[in-house]
Amino acid sequence: MNMKRRVFLKGTLASSAVAVAVGAGLITPRAVLAAWPKSAFEATSVNEAMSGLFGTDLAPGSNDIKVDAPDIAENGAVVPVTVTTTLPKVESITIISEKNRTPLVASFNLSSKADGMISTRIKMGESSNVIAVVKAGGKLYSARKEVKVTIGGCGG
Missing domain, CATH: 2.60.40.2470 (SoxY domain)
Incomplete structure (x- = not known):
């Protein structure tokens, strides 16, 4: 049971860090798509x-x-x-x-x-x-x- 809690907390922490980095302009999301006709x-x-x-x-x-x-x-x-x-x-x-x-x-x-x-x-x-x-x-x-x-x- 504790293992699931730890995985959840790690995932939440990682998601929050990425959101803060995007918000601060440190990471800029770009469309990584193949050229389409x-x-x-x-x-x-x-x-x-x-x-x-x-x-x-x-x-x-x-x-x-x-x-x-x-x-x-x-x-x-x-x-x-x-x-x-x-x-x-x-x-x-x-x-x-x-x-x-x-x-x-x-x-x-x-x-x-x-x-x-x-x-x-x-x-x-x-x-x-x-x-x-x-x-x-x-x-x-x-x-x-x-x-x-x-x-x-x-x-x-």
């Missing part, structure tokens, strides 16, 4: 998003990519999507919802030792294709799946 995420069409992210139009289809999403999404605010690929040397996996106001939903950069798989939940404003774009070995590949949305998502 703002124009791609603000694009209003699939081609604009692809151009902003990869500098090219939509990639050719590939049977080595599988998009797992429901055929009918009962709630467009939470649509589960899993993208898997057997392509070697996967560098990134990107998800695009074709008819969203801003189609580029997510882009994941993977390390060379990561498996070619991501799983997430996306928002969809209306029924449309969900497009997965995989960059592997310096080349782009894509796959798509149509998802029908029955009730509101990001559009209503």
Whole structure:
């Protein structure tokens, strides 16, 4: 019991010291974020998003990519999507919802030792294709799946 109290007191003391240092201007917090393609995420069409992210139009289809999403999404605010690929040397996996106001939903950069798989939940404003774009070995590949949305998502 005393051990938990000691850990709590140490954590509180450390947090207070950092807060005082920030308040005194000794430590200045900065955003430590990777550069992100703002124009791609603000694009209003699939081609604009692809151009902003990869500098090219939509990639050719590939049977080595599988998009797992429901055929009918009962709630467009939470649509589960899993993208898997057997392509070697996967560098990134990107998800695009074709008819969203801003189609580029997510882009994941993977390390060379990561498996070619991501799983997430996306928002969809209306029924449309969900497009997965995989960059592997310096080349782009894509796959798509149509998802029908029955009730509101990001559009209503």
